[in-house]
Amino acid sequence: MKFSRRSFLKSLGALSFAMAPPVTRGPLQQLYPKLIPAEEIIPGMPYWYASTCRECPAGCGVMHKVRDGNVIKIEGNPNHPISRGGLCPRGQAALQELYNIDRIRQPIFIAENGKQTELTWEAALREIRSRLITGRTSIMTGHVNGAQKKFMETWLRTLPGQNSLVEYEPLNRRADVQVNKIVFNKEVSSTYHLDKARYILSIGADFMETWQSPVQHSHNFAIARQLKDGQACKFVYLGISGSLTSTNADESHIIAPRSEPAILLALAKYILEKRSDNDIRMRDTWAESLAPYSLETASQLSGVALDILKKIASDLSQSDASLVLCGDAVASHERGTESVVAATILNYIAGNFGKTIELFNSPDNDTTWAVSDFDRFVESMEARQISTLMIHQTNPIYNYPGTQKLESALRKVPLKIAFATTMNETVAKADFILPIHHSIETWGLDEPEPGVFSLVQPAIDPIYESRAIEEILLSIRLSTDLPETFEKFINDEWAAVFRKVEPSETFGPNWQTMLEQGGMWSDERTMDSVPSISRNLFDFLSSLKHPVIPAAPMFQVKASHRFYDGRGANKSWLWELPHGTDNSVWDTPVRIHPEIAAAHHLKDGDVVSLSANQRTIEAPVLITNNIHPNVIAMEIGAGHTNYGEMAVKETGNPISLLSRTNDFSSGDLVFMTDEISIKRTEKSRKIARVQGSYDQHRREIIQEIPLAEAVKLEANHAHRPIHEHTEIYPEHKHPIYDWAMVVDLSACNGCGSCVVSCYAENNVPIVGKQQVERGREMAWIRIERFEMGDGRSRFLPMMCQHCEHAPCETVCPVYATMHSSEGLNVQVYNRCVGTRYCSNNCPYKARRFNYWSPKWPEPTDRQLNPDIYHRPKGVMEKCTFCSHRIRKAKEDAKIEGRLVRDGEVMPACAQSCPTGALTFGNLNDPESKVSKLVNDYRAYVVFEELNTKPSVIYLKGIKHG
Amino acid sequence: MNNNRLPMLLGLGVLAWVGIVILLAFSGRLIIHRFGPMPEQPVQFNHSLHVNKLNLECLYCHQYAEQSIHATLPPTQVCRDCHEGADIQRPEAQKLAELLETVDEIPWQRVYKVKDHVYFTHRVHTTVAKLRCQECHGPIEDMTVAIRSAGGSSDRSFLEMGWCITCHKRRDGPRECINCHK
Numbered sequence A: 001m002k003f004s005r006r007s008f009l010k011s012l013g014a015l016s017f018a019m020a021p022p023v024t025r026g027p028l029q030q031l032y033p034k035l036i037p038a039e040e041i042i043p044g045m046p047y048w049y050a051s052t053c054r055e056c057p058a059g060c061g062v063m064h065k066v067r068d069g070n071v072i073k074i075e076g077n078p079n080h081p082i083s084r085g086g087l088c089p090r091g092q093a094a095l096q097e098l099y100n101i102d103r104i105r106q107p108i109f110i111a112e113n114g115k116q117t118e119l120t121w122e123a124a125l126r127e128i129r130s131r132l133i134t135g136r137t138s139i140m141t142g143h144v145n146g147a148q149k150k151f152m153e154t155w156l157r158t159l160p161g162q163n164s165l166v167e168y169e170p171l172n173r174r175a176d177v178q179v180n181k182i183v184f185n186k187e188v189s190s191t192y193h194l195d196k197a198r199y200i201l202s203i204g205a206d207f208m209e210t211w212q213s214p215v216q217h218s219h220n221f222a223i224a225r226q227l228k229d230g231q232a233c234k235f236v237y238l239g240i241s242g243s244l245t246s247t248n249a250d251e252s253h254i255i256a257p258r259s260e261p262a263i264l265l266a267l268a269k270y271i272l273e274k275r276s277d278n279d280i281r282m283r284d285t286w287a288e289s290l291a292p293y294s295l296e297t298a299s300q301l302s303g304v305a306l307d308i309l310k311k312i313a314s315d316l317s318q319s320d321a322s323l324v325l326c327g328d329a330v331a332s333h334e335r336g337t338e339s340v341v342a343a344t345i346l347n348y349i350a351g352n353f354g355k356t357i358e359l360f361n362s363p364d365n366d367t368t369w370a371v372s373d374f375d376r377f378v379e380s381m382e383a384r385q386i387s388t389l390m391i392h393q394t395n396p397i398y399n400y401p402g403t404q405k406l407e408s409a410l411r412k413v414p415l416k417i418a419f420a421t422t423m424n425e426t427v428a429k430a431d432f433i434l435p436i437h438h439s440i441e442t443w444g445l446d447e448p449e450p451g452v453f454s455l456v457q458p459a460i461d462p463i464y465e466s467r468a469i470e471e472i473l474l475s476i477r478l479s480t481d482l483p484e485t486f487e488k489f490i491n492d493e494w495a496a497v498f499r500k501v502e503p504s505e506t507f508g509p510n511w512q513t514m515l516e517q518g519g520m521w522s523d524e525r526t527m528d529s530v531p532s533i534s535r536n537l538f539d540f541l542s543s544l545k546h547p548v549i550p551a552a553p554m555f556q557v558k559a560s561h562r563f564y565d566g567r568g569a570n571k572s573w574l575w576e577l578p579h580g581t582d583n584s585v586w587d588t589p590v591r592i593h594p595e596i597a598a599a600h601h602l603k604d605g606d607v608v609s610l611s612a613n614q615r616t617i618e619a620p621v622l623i624t625n626n627i628h629p630n631v632i633a634m635e636i637g638a639g640h641t642n643y644g645e646m647a648v649k650e651t652g653n654p655i656s657l658l659s660r661t662n663d664f665s666s667g668d669l670v671f672m673t674d675e676i677s678i679k680r681t682e683k684s685r686k687i688a689r690v691q692g693s694y695d696q697h698r699r700e701i702i703q704e705i706p707l708a709e710a711v712k713l714e715a716n717h718a719h720r721p722i723h724e725h726t727e728i729y730p731e732h733k734h735p736i737y738d739w740a741m742v743v744d745l746s747a748c749n750g751c752g753s754c755v756v757s758c759y760a761e762n763n764v765p766i767v768g769k770q771q772v773e774r775g776r777e778m779a780w781i782r783i784e785r786f787e788m789g790d791g792r793s794r795f796l797p798m799m800c801q802h803c804e805h806a807p808c809e810t811v812c813p814v815y816a817t818m819h820s821s822e823g824l825n826v827q828v829y830n831r832c833v834g835t836r837y838c839s840n841n842c843p844y845k846a847r848r849f850n851y852w853s854p855k856w857p858e859p860t861d862r863q864l865n866p867d868i869y870h871r872p873k874g875v876m877e878k879c880t881f882c883s884h885r886i887r888k889a890k891e892d893a894k895i896e897g898r899l900v901r902d903g904e905v906m907p908a909c910a911q912s913c914p915t916g917a918l919t920f921g922n923l924n925d926p927e928s929k930v931s932k933l934v935n936d937y938r939a940y941v942v943f944e945e946l947n948t949k950p951s952v953i954y955l956k957g958i959k960h961g
Numbered sequence B: 001m002n003n004n005r006l007p008m009l010l011g012l013g014v015l016a017w018v019g020i021v022i023l024l025a026f027s028g029r030l031i032i033h034r035f036g037p038m039p040e041q042p043v044q045f046n047h048s049l050h051v052n053k054l055n056l057e058c059l060y061c062h063q064y065a066e067q068s069i070h071a072t073l074p075p076t077q078v079c080r081d082c083h084e085g086a087d088i089q090r091p092e093a094q095k096l097a098e099l100l101e102t103v104d105e106i107p108w109q110r111v112y113k114v115k116d117h118v119y120f121t122h123r124v125h126t127t128v129a130k131l132r133c134q135e136c137h138g139p140i141e142d143m144t145v146a147i148r149s150a151g152g153s154s155d156r157s158f159l160e161m162g163w164c165i166t167c168h169k170r171r172d173g174p175r176e177c178i179n180c181h182k
Helices: A005-014 A121-131 A146-158 A174-184 A214-225 A260-274 A283-290 A295-302 A306-318 A336-349 A371-382 A403-411 A469-476 A486-501 A507-517 A536-543 A572-576 A594-599 A707-715 A753-761 A769-773 A807-811 A837-841 A883-895 A908-912 A929-934 B005-035 B047-053 B076-083 B091-102 B122-127 B161-170
Strands: A046-052 A061-067 A070-076 A108-110 A116-118 A136-141 A164-167 A189-192 A199-203 A234-239 A251-254 A322-326 A357-360 A386-392 A415-420 A432-435 A444-449 A452-456 A519-521 A554-558 A590-592 A606-612 A615-623 A631-635 A677-684 A704-706 A739-744 A782-787 A793-798 A817-819 A825-827 A918-922 A952-955 A957-959
Touching: A046 A444, A046 A507, A070 A753, A070 A908, A121 A415, A121 A432, A121 A469, A136 A146, A136 A371, A146 A164, A146 A444, A146 A469, A146 A486, A164 A371, A174 A189, A174 A336, A174 A536, A199 A260, A199 A306, A234 A306, A260 A283, A260 A295, A260 A306, A260 A322, A260 A336, A283 A536, A295 A306, A322 A336, A336 A536, A371 A386, A371 A403, A415 A469, A444 A486, A469 A486, A486 A507, A486 A519, A507 A519, A572 A753, A590 A594, A594 A615, A615 A677, A704 A707, A707 A957, A739 A929, A753 A782, A753 A908, A807 A817, A807 A837, A883 B122, A908 A918, A918 A929, A929 A952, B076 B091
Parallel strands: A046 A452, A136 A164, A136 A386, A199 A234, A199 A322, A234 A251, A386 A415, A415 A432, A554 A631, A590 A615, A704 A957, A739 A952
Antiparallel strands: A046 A061, A061 A070, A108 A116, A108 A432, A189 A357, A444 A452, A452 A519, A590 A631, A606 A615, A606 A677, A739 A918, A782 A793, A817 A825
């Protein structure tokens, strides 16, 4: 029954149309899991397996690094068309789901009285089969696509009864398709090309964090921001509350809730009038429909000054390639669809379709259920119409606003089977819990975007007695339309994809290539020509009314950069990753405007009770100016009741406060509620933040250069020499290598990928909230955010600067920290006696001290990187520039009798950066990328006046006028 | 005798006694340390027989010494290739035959160990420095069961840094902290 990688490859070899792939060998002889034939596995050496990230629906390509049978790191797949090598913090943290102490290890039966019994697989399946009754069966799942979706649909179809595949995904891309249906009367999805835009306006779309495909958008945005032909993309953000994305904007303005459509349509009208040259069909109809809108009204409604809106309007109309992004479900209200329709109209009138937006006819558009449909599904359960419910990768008890109703409905379902990797609130309501493979342990074929066939391949043998969900479904009941094994099914699916994409080639011999590159995709996709506007759109437009701007505070629930829809809350790396804008850890405070704080006499950390829709939660407050005075915002993440040890329970679950109203035209969940009451409680708790001040106190840690000046210097090929100070001591000699890193502050958006990547790569321990409060966090790289004075912020990744004149080296009494001949500042752990003088003398505060010996309970210890020592208590540690990766590259080079090539060494942080802000290399090689960048006119070092001569060189951020 | 000096003398006597006991205990410890027994192997594998008589190369069993950080111990299949079906009357060969029937992997005990914070790779030592195995592992071809015959002696379980450095100096190998300390 066990479906290993090996048996899959074997059966593949047996397929009639294929030649045997070169991987079927004799029986395995090693203790190592059955990954590559024994002859090809070398113990102690790392292997990489391409796969697809399943942490959110974006579907980024990943590489799993396997060492001695354990996956120790996840990195982005540089060849993948979606992610292009980057990976977000949530993707990195997928490892903490695989190696979670709360992994379900064997089938569990939960009796009526709540008593849990562990079962064997045979017993569990026998019991389930005996309880199967005829009637409707439903699989309630998160978003599934590709082969898995096809499998579930086929399996359900061949069962007797009216069965349904219920996809519940609170953060989805439904709006996109819905809106295109209204505007173009076509079921097409939009693809946004941020890289081609010269002017981006985002209305509540947090595309660097959670919106659609953050890694892809961040990557493309960084390309757009590069200086090209004396230009660089300008970015303006309008939203009801601030976010990581909004702080990255050149201009960000807080607008009143519900004013989005009015602003967008007024802008559309302005452009329509200004651009008499462009060829817009039905100009008169447009003019008529947009007549009620004006920038003046928009300014009154939104509270944004008229001249700001006028400037945006004129910039938009003058830009040859603009792009308007509008956040869907999140950051929207019961008229969210209207906003997205308005944004689409604006894009259409600005002529962006075919330039920065393309429409694709995709066969498999987002099929997640509207919450209104899900409501009906819950009602049908309540009415005892569902006899068997299968729960898979979704947690509506946590993230559906109607928990009690759902709980009661679930009690009416006679048989509930949960397929899960870890326990969560919904899984706990099932009768049977069956452990399924994590995506790192199973096979699959994902299709995250039309035409991108992304491979899911196991990197290790299952660590517990889990099975693939498809296997379990088949052992519960065989289906006439499906092969007898999952193995055969997935074989057939891949073969079919191959026949479709490469009809002339045979599949077998190419399978190996595909395993290496991570799937199949063609770079050219057939784009639909810009469709004509639907007549119904004008009816839709004429039905719109100017909104009523609420006078009382509204409650906004935001998708979390760290926990997404709450699913990341069982991962300690994500809790310890500081929040993008306020640097808080281990909590999700509720953000309020100083006006509300003053009205309720609140200060940071005071716990308030928030009530809405007859439910109440408690949360500490955090006061910020970056929010509309009538908005109270809170991110999803805390308030889990049954989601493992790491989940934060003191703070409540904001989703529980939402009413089940939905967007009137799309049926999507509305992440806002009107009737919020905020009350002060007697409690107060400190919010643990890793940065004390966002003011640079004139120390010029982050430096900027105005765009005009940058253009001039670029044209003159200007250089800026650094390190001009006189020397007293002889300089360090770097005969072969001189390692350095260049950080482009124009590209860094503060997403924190590097931070989590470093945690994973270097066995950096998690310390918890209390220790962070005492300033004892262990992150080797941190993101510093500083406010630039005009509402903007910039981010600076700060790690050990590997100074040539390192202040830490001179004060260590035991020579535990030394300078290497390659320009690295090295820390010799077993020499360190813990005086902490070095940390005291480090102007960059890049050194971390182990106050406790970290613990890695089984199975989390399997994630540890064997190339890195587990530092005990009493030892100082810090960024090493991933010296173990340098060492590995040097060994490879030595064996081949050459020097390390440029780009061969990639520290973990640089590898995972979605925007490519970090570049690492050898300064002794004049052709290396870093050598060219260090002499850039934008180059500077932090605290140059201290003459520490860091090896980390920053490039000034370009300030757009 | 002056009664005043008696307690002092007694005290000195006790101190001397304690000193002697401590000294004895430490010297004993050092002796055990230095000449302490090697780990007990499940089978007394005869290196000399396999190398000198049967002319097997080291890499025949320790097959990844040139490719990996570990030289690696052979999977049981390597033993089986010759031993299965062969009727060898030696007691240790009999023991091996029994083991091969009962266990998947033979629980060989490690003889040469480095501390956790040390990075050591066979790959570079064998291919770049082109060291023969014997330079670190001693005349292993003449041993029966492997015993550690090099690597410094103040600590019986782990190889000593001084021993590494001596050789790195002699051969002008890299001698920076970061090369070996991880």
